[in-house]
Amino acid sequence: MSSPKPLRVVIVGAGFCGLTAAIECKLRGMHPILVEAYPGPSSHGDLLDFVRNAGRVFDSWADGKVGRRLASVAVNKAKVLGFYNADNEHLRDDPWPQATDFQYVYAGHRGELHEIVYDYAKEIGVELQFSKRVEQYLDTDGERGVVVRGGERILGDVVLACDGPRSLARSQLLGLPESSVSSGYSIFRAFFTIDDKMRENPDVQELLASNEDIVRCWVGRDMHGFIYTWRNGRDCAWVLTHKDDTDIAESWSEKAKRSDVIHYLNKQALPRVWHTFVNITPEDRIIDYKLVWRDPLATWLSPSKKAVVMGDAAHSHLPTSAQGACQAVEDGVAVAMCLQKAQGDIALATQVFERIRFNRSHIIHQASISTREIYHQHEWTPALIKQHPNSLVLPFYPWITEYNVFEDVEANFNKLAADVKNGKKGNIQELALPAGGDYEEMYFKNGVSK
């Protein structure tokens, strides 16, 4: 008897969500087809963080080879994350969560990390259909898949729409109007190489070390920013979240003027070191990325339940969650495991997937606003830090970072599948697994920023 044909999984978008889903489906014997508008791995972007909940996924591939490759380009030689206020007063040092002492943590240039994961997908034979922009999603029993520009149809048994924050799938598969609202903030971002001339500046030298990476965060009214230097002081990235007064476009290639950044530095009186780094940055390396808020969706599943919206398309995190890419990776693993376990019952797989992922990603998504407010709404001083030692932190709680998506799916698939089959009633929050934790520790106990 011939073995059943592998499930054809049409995946749209080769960001970290789509790549992870494709790799995990391939490793489980399915036939993923990854459709992406870009021609190859994208070099856009600057610094992206992966902590243990996602890093353990990369490390599970090719006996740790992918993890080792990621570690070789990562910002992992920093010892501490230093916090400062707008007067450049030192507030606190925390252990740098992506340091080499910790396993499975990879912060680095997004383009470099992306290329390593993309290469692995290619190595294991994921079918890559790049330079193909999806214009239409198909979700009928006759035709399930996508139509790309030019009219080609790419069909399969199930569709995973990992098409990012400006998702077309949200409207075409879920019937939702675009619901983005400006978060009121945007973020200047830059990545460049520090040359010998730049190195002569004493402010730059202070943030360089030959055997260490440096990561510092400054918090001021309505503004916070990080400066990173790594790879023996060769690479530099900085990000500066600021009020968005000009309604820019939502794009990873929206160029910014240096004078605009300086305007905000002056407005919030950020210290001289910021002026120095902004002034040495080649102007064409500065972008302004609009931070858009999208409310959580009521469901991630199309009416047929054979097409799913996932990753940033379903829960587009603001950077202050520090978990957008990690949650996208968790989605990618969970959906592949559910498809494998459901043995061809796709609607069962997607419903269980949604119940495993919904509350966890929802709570983490929502927290990106409260975290930003805690950073921005206080005059941070060493005295205030003493009073509220748990508030000015990167919110990497054990329930977030020690989470193991492989174990969670193993532990809960059968119970949730039984709930689906028995028609258990409730809304998605009630039917889904609990998030596993909250951000209470960060909140000021005298009633701020909830």
Ligand SMILES: Cc1cc2nc3c(=O)[nH]c(=O)nc-3n(C[C@H](O)[C@H](O)[C@H](O)COP(=O)(O)OP(=O)(O)OC[C@H]3O[C@@H](n4cnc5c(N)ncnc54)[C@H](O)[C@@H]3O)c2cc1C
């Ligand atoms: C170019 C780029 C640069 C980024 N840089 C940073 C950064 O520096 N720091 C940071 O923290 N985060 C960055 N991000 C965001 C971060 O990677 C994501 O928030 C996170 O990894 C979630 O990933 P995702 O796969 O859900 O979505 P995304 O990473 O947004 O991936 C979605 C993918 O879908 C593709 N796509 C969208 N529509 C279509 C279509 N109709 N047809 C075919 N393909 C389509 C997009 O080209 C993209 O590759 C960047 C994202 C992108 C796309």
